[in-house]
Amino acid sequence: MTSEWWRTAVIYQIYPRSFADANGDGMGDLAGITSRLGALAELGVDAIWLSPFYTSPQHDAGYDVADYRDVDPLFGTLADFDAMLAEAHARGIRVIVDLVPNHSSNEHAWFQAALAAGPGSAERARYLFRDGRGAAGELPPNNWDSVFGGPAWTRVTEADGQPGQWYLHLFDSSQPDFDWTNDEVREEFRDILRFWLDRGVDGFRVDVAHGLIKAEGLPDWTPPAEGGSMGGAGGLADDAPGAERPVPSAEPGVALEPDISSEPGDAPPFWAQDGVHEIYRDWRALLDGYSGERILAAEAWVDPLARVAQWVRPDEMHQSFNFAYLETPWRAAALRRVVDESLAAFGAVGAPSTWVLSNHDVVRHPTRLALTVGNLQGHGVGPRTPGIGDPATGLRRARAATALMLALPGSAYLYQGEELGLPEAIDLPDDARQDPTWFRTNGERYGRDGCRVPIPWEAGSPSFGFGPSDASWLPQPAEWADYARDRQHDAPGSTLSMYRAALRLRREHALANGTLEWIETPDAPDLVAFTNGALLVVANTGDTTVSLAQVLPDEHAAAAAAQPLLASGDVARGILPADTTVWLAR
Structure with missing residues (x-):
């Protein structure tokens, strides 16, 4: 009998250097994570995913690994990892670690x-x-x-x-690609998997899961005139799939669509080659030999969703990130379309859909959803970026988008600090920036530093409680005191309170195991309305207030007039303001 916990899990991404700093050196660490696990248990997450903490020269924030079986001194020791893992398990939180198999550090x-x-x-x-x-x-x-x-x-x-x-090196010159046709490479990574599984980890998020195999002969390849090819872990290139194309300014928060073709022959010779699936079937068999349902989650920049689903067939990985959902604009029709496509594609292979709005590589969604000018993923935003938009509008949309996402069946990913409503840190000083993008483009692109700033815990403490000193590897905006966890903890209308309530109701009503049924609202095309089990969920993506009794079918009139179980903003019974989502009992 298996629980298949991963089908419904809420998984919280921790970016170790920016989560919590135990020793006061300004860099987050494993001991800091351990000290803050109580807050995550209270939030109600099922698992944490840790971005790389392995030995590394840190040319690409740890995605250049020099030793896959040890902890970088920046973050502590293997003993610190074991202590963190034990504390997480004691609190009922599973632990997923990042694995970077496409390339190593040149110092490996x-x-x-x-x-x-x-x-x-x-x-x-x-x-x-x-x-x-x-x-x-x-x-x-x-x-x-x-x-x-x-x-x-x-x-x-x-x-x-x-x-x-x-x-x-498909990425930085300090990140040479492995040759995955080599049996020694394959056996090395089996051993790396066993090393961490034997320590008790619950799974792996696999970086660049679409890139390990290259076409035989390494043929030349020229990307199409429109769109590109070089996507992956960081989403930094001019032509990264799903990461680097201009986007229409009329679509708030839109990112980009991956452009790897559904036909293998049309894919670039370095991405999405059929041979990757043999590797993951081998890994799946290895993981299945361990107790406790250990999982594999793919970072696969592949399009369309039907092809992403090839990574999560029953004998391969358990989950794949749903970047198509992250990239969808705050528009009702687009949201309905991507939800339908996601549920159909993953359901066809017996896998859960995943849902995500922010991570360590993209502009945080409270800022992204307010942008009024197209922004390329990986470029980031900064003081000179046009179309930043109104912060209040961005937070309102972000809360509504999160409430919509957490009502969907499947598994959800949260990025550290989003439960506080953190926006992108826009006004970082130029001399503080550390993302390679900033330097490689001579400051033309701001890069990803803005979503990686250490998060605030206590408003009145040094570094807002990030650590015991004022040190912080990236400077924290002064206004982040207002977002600190202690200021939000007992405030009923705070973003943190909304997240806690949403995760509690999600469990109580088994929404992750539910079935979505759309409700048509022809008189209100900006609404996204559906039922999931005992709940009626309605999101208003438009800019005008809607009377639900006037636009919902008669059978939902009573529910629409009731007091919401959850609301992303201030609502009156039966009245749904712009950029707001409500959960109602049917």
Whole structure:
């Protein structure tokens, strides 16, 4: 008998360096996470997902891993991890860790050995080393570009001091790609999985889950004139799928749609190759050998949703992030369409849909949903960004969008601080920024720092309670005191109170296990209305107040006139303001 907890779980993403700092050095750490787990248990989450905390030179915030079996001293020790895991389990919270299998750090022992061993060696065969083109090998092996900009190849200097082979890095040059046709690589990652599973982790979020296998021969590839190809972990490239295309200013909060074709032959030769599925079937069999239902969650930038579902077939992964939902504008028709497509696509393979609005790579949704000018994912926002929009409007829409999301059947992901209504930190000083995007573009793109600022806990404490000192690796806006958890904790109308109530009602009414049935409102096209079990849920995505009794079918009139069980804003019975969601008992 299995619980299949992952089908309904609310999973809270922790960005370790910005969650809680126990030692006062300005960097969040594992001991800090342990000290704040009580707040997450009270919030009502089922699991936490930790972004990378492994040994790393931190060129890409830990997604450049130098040792997959140890903790970076920035975050503590393996003993600190074990203590955190034990405390989480004691509180009924499962723990998912990030796994980065597409590439390692160039400081990884394997890559250093590859540089020393030379061409043709077994050490180099673990990575994608190739001879260059041109008369003297002076040209890259193919024309691929990096997600982070520039060529995807770097030439090494051999032991004799001469220019030598090139190695592939779909991301930064400090992140060489593994060769997943190599059996030694496959066995190494089986062992890494076992290492963390034996410690007791409950699963893995798999970074760049669509990128491990490259097309045979590494052929040249030119992206289409419209849209692009180089998406993935950071969403930084000019042509990242689902991450880097202009968007219409008329659609509040719209991001981008992934553009990997549904036809394998049309996909770029470095993304979504069929061979990745063999790897995940192997991993699934390994995980199934452990007790407690350990899970795999895919970060797969793939389009359409029907193809994303290939990652979560019954013998592969358990979940895949629903980026199509995150990228959907705050418009009723678009929301209905993506919900229908999600439930159909994942349901067709027996998997739950997942829902998410923010993470460590995108503009926080209280800011994103108020943007009045198109904004490219990964570019971020800053003081010179046009169309920032009204913060009050953004928070109102964010609360309404969250209330809508948490009423949907399936599993939901929350990003640390969204339960406080945190906006993007827009006015970071230029000299404080650390995202590689900022430096690679000479300040043309602000990057992702604004969504990664350490979160506030106590308004009157140093660093707003992030740590015992005023130190903070990114500066916290002074106005974040108003968002601090202690100020919101006992305030009935606060964003934190709304999240707690929504998660409680979600459990009590088994919404995650429910069945969604749409309610047609032809006289109010800006409404999203549906039933899920014993609840009637209505969201007003328009800019005018609506009388529910006038627009809902007669059989829902009584429910519409009742006092809401949950409301994202101030409502009167039967009256739904703009940018507001209500949950009503049927």
